[in-house]
Amino acid sequence: MKNHTIAFAVMAAIAAGCATAPTEDELAAKAHDVLKRSFEPRGQAGLDRLDQDSLQRMCSKYSGGNALPADVAERLQKEQMALIKYPASGKLIGDWKRGEKIAQSGRGGQFSDDPKKPSGANCYACHQLTKQEISYGTIGPSLYNFAKLRGYGPDIQKYAWNKVYNSHAYVACSSMPRFGYKGILTEEQMQDLVALLMDPASPVNH
Amino acid sequence: MKHTWERAARVALAAVLTAGASASAQDRSAVEEIEKYRAALGDGNPAELWEARGEALWKEKAGPRNASLEKCDLGLGPGVVRGAYAQLPRYFADTDMVQDLESRLVTCRVTLQGLTPEEARKNPFGSTGKKVVNDALVAFITSESRDVKMNVSTAHPKEQAAYELGREIFFYRGGPYDFACATCHGVDNVRIRLQDLPNLTRQNDAQRAYTTWPAYRVSQGEVRTFQWRLEDCFRQQRFPHLKFTSEASIALTMFLAKNANGAPFNAPAIKR
Numbered sequence: 001m002k003n004h005t006i007a008f009a010v011m012a013a014i015a016a017g018c019a020t021a022p023t024e025d026e027l028a029a030k031a032h033d034v035l036k037r038s039f040e041p042r043g044q045a046g047l048d049r050l051d052q053d054s055l056q057r058m059c060s061k062y063s064g065g066n067a068l069p070a071d072v073a074e075r076l077q078k079e080q081m082a083l084i085k086y087p088a089s090g091k092l093i094g095d096w097k098r099g100e101k102i103a104q105s106g107r108g109g110q111f112s113d114d115p116k117k118p119s120g121a122n123c124y125a126c127h128q129l130t131k132q133e134i135s136y137g138t139i140g141p142s143l144y145n146f147a148k149l150r151g152y153g154p155d156i157q158k159y160a161w162n163k164v165y166n167s168h169a170y171v172a173c174s175s176m177p178r179f180g181y182k183g184i185l186t187e188e189q190m191q192d193l194v195a196l197l198m199d200p201a202s203p204v205n206h
Numbered sequence: 207m208k209h210t211w212e213r214a215a216r217v218a219l220a221a222v223l224t225a226g227a228s229a230s231a232q233d234r235s236a237v238e239e240i241e242k243y244r245a246a247l248g249d250g251n252p253a254e255l256w257e258a259r260g261e262a263l264w265k266e267k268a269g270p271r272n273a274s275l276e277k278c279d280l281g282l283g284p285g286v287v288r289g290a291y292a293q294l295p296r297y298f299a300d301t302d303m304v305q306d307l308e309s310r311l312v313t314c315r316v317t318l319q320g321l322t323p324e325e326a327r328k329n330p331f332g333s334t335g336k337k338v339v340n341d342a343l344v345a346f347i348t349s350e351s352r353d354v355k356m357n358v359s360t361a362h363p364k365e366q367a368a369y370e371l372g373r374e375i376f377f378y379r380g381g382p383y384d385f386a387c388a389t390c391h392g393v394d395n396v397r398i399r400l401q402d403l404p405n406l407t408r409q410n411d412a413q414r415a416y417t418t419w420p421a422y423r424v425s426q427g428e429v430r431t432f433q434w435r436l437e438d439c440f441r442q443q444r445f446p447h448l449k450f451t452s453e454a455s456i457a458l459t460m461f462l463a464k465n466a467n468g469a470p471f472n473a474p475a476i477k478r
Contacts, residue, residue, distance in 0.1 A: 109444040125398045138396045
């Protein structure tokens with residue numbers, strides 16, 4: 001019986017053509033094909049969402065115990081930095097009060113969300129921001145006292161803008177969404193969020 | 207008596223939800239309320255209503271062939287239910303496929319009862335006022351693996367391939383938010399707002415999560431299956447809609463079930 005089972009397994013392996021394990025690239029291509037067959041479009045979420053861009057591809061490849069090599073990380077950061085755009089006015093700061101509301105809202109992007117309504121940023125899902133809000137997640141670091149600790153100057157302002165626009169410009173394969181590059185948030189919403197982080201009057205900084 | 211549990215749960219939850227704190231503070235106190243409720247119930251769980259209905263459906267003659275499902279082979283031989291779920295997903299020679307419980311039930315409802323595959327796949331998840339066959343059958347069959355150790359095999363090459371594919375999908379980043387399962391379930395001890403996230407790449411977290419689905423969700427008044435859990439997490443991932451019993455969902459289930467090996471199965475459970 002046992003021999004029979006082994007013989008069967010060997011035969012099946014030969015039949016399946018997998019004498020050698022598939023390479024990571026073959027597996028990724030297969031995952032893509034299977035995902036395309038396994039989903040259906042719904043609401044705003046079409047099947048094109050399953051197609052990976054080069055960053056998503058590299059960050060999937062280097063995950064699950066397969067460490068991201070330093071030279072690849074450096075290249076990805078450069079590429080992502082080059083994608084960042086700035087408001088024509090040059091103004092990076094808006095209204096922190098509006099920013100706080102945007103940071104609280106978790107809506108947007110799901111097939112159950114109305115695409116005509118503006119998206120929230122859901123910063124609180126992953127970050128502590130203020131002392132008042134105790135319901136915050138811990139996937140990202142605490143941002144409480146962000147500017148108080150780093151300074152209120154134009155370089156930190158720009159860093160905050162860049163981070164919200166495209167977090168991978170500094171940390172390749174960050175878990176944080178690319179709110180600007182992916183068009184999740186409008187320019188004005190991002191100005192308001194930078195204000196939330198940077199304004200000395202914002203509850204983030206006291 | 208069983209109906210009283212369900213009502214008590216809803217009342218307790220409604221009280222929490224109208225308390226007027228911020229959305230996720232409500233979640234946290236809801237969790238605490240449910241813990242209290244669960245402690246008060248002892249061993250009771252409204253999921254027993256689904257289990258009983260599922261057992262009746264398993265034995266009831268139905269479909270164009272007017273046959274029951276009692277000859278359905280869930281992997282341990284025709285009609286053997288006890289312990290079957292703890293070894294699923296697995297390879298089935300008759301379909302030449304790796305199947306999880308729900309795709310296997312579709313096969314049985316087609317071959318034994320004469321339904322079309324479309325009919326057998328219709329309405330997988332119940333809702334208020336709408337009872338469905340699938341979640342009841344799943345509640346019954348999973349309950350018959352309670353206290354059985356998870357023992358999923360990857361000895362067959364197709365099982366191994368499904369496991370590897372499931373793993374690949376778990377780490378697959380995509381969509382407008384660049385999320386993968388691993389974004390939310392690949393790190394230890396983190397939470398979204400106040401909801402703790404299991405690190406499903408770790409054996410003990412994977413075991414605790416997998417062995418407690420399906421679950422009666424007090425907030426929804428429904429028994430939710432593992433396929434429902436996957437579908438809802440893919441929605442949060444901003445992916446399109448996961449098709450019921452699709453290849454991707456079977457592969458992911460294979461990955462997570464195998465990672466739970468060794469732990470006693472303990473569901474249908476009860477959750478917030």
